[in-house]
């Protein structure tokens with residue numbers, strides 16, 4: 001009998017498929033161009049190269065990233081503060097299918113608890129839903145330490161000063177505009193206990209690893225300075241920034 005495994009889903013699966021299809025079309029145009037003589041051949045070859053660079057590269061790169069990411073723990077490296085707080089209460093914003101939330105929950109002491117909220121955008125991760133994250137926590141044996149519900153970063157459904165730690169792994173870049181990002185930071189400030197900690201994990205636009213994975217799509221992500229400014233604007237202190245292969249973890253205190 002096959003044992004059921006947790007399903008964390010693929011990040012941006014539909015985008016990867018769409019980019020790969022256009023990229024393969026570019027490859028075909030390139031091959032046709034190579035087989036034609038004159039200006040038409042040169043033009044088609046150039047169009048093919050451009051389409052491959054813009055689409056096939058991120059298509060293949062992001063697919064590879066999804067495979068690599070499941071084998072690494074980059075999201076939770078550097079979070080050693082977790083073990084230093086007694087009975088930590090943690091909020092994971094944008095928990096998705098629980099890929100990071102469950103790793104955090106596993107590293108919590110027995111009395112610790114993790115709440116997760118998400119708006120469950122299905123384009124962000126395949127199979128993204130409350131049902132998926134709940135099933136994954138059961139399969140990973142952390143359902144007694146976790147509670148998940150629908151909720152947005154810009155309107156966090158919890159009372160003031162509730163959490164010791166708030167975590168956002170690869171989420172803030174998805175919060176639409178700058179005003180909403182500021183609103184989210186204000187909400188985090190509200191629900192954090194005095195001197196509480198925040199972990200913000202974001203890919204760094206100019207890291208060679210992100211460029212390797214996503215090619216032109218790296219523009220979706222921001223530079224480290226953008227996050228520095230957003231965080232400091234709310235009066236938070238950045239204690240540390242750690243780079244895990246292009247994925248930057250800001251360790252912040254209220």
Ligand SMILES: C[S@@+](CC[C@H](N)C(=O)[O-])C[C@H]1O[C@@H](n2cnc3c(N)ncnc32)[C@H](O)[C@@H]1O
Nearest residue numbers: 094096099100118119120121124152153169174
């Ligand atoms: C790239 S996924 C990361 C998921 C998870 N943190 C992880 O480490 O696998 C981004 C997640 O953020 C969620 N999200 C986007 N905007 C949000 C918002 N305003 N409030 C809460 N969650 C949001 C998406 O639905 C998605 O599940």
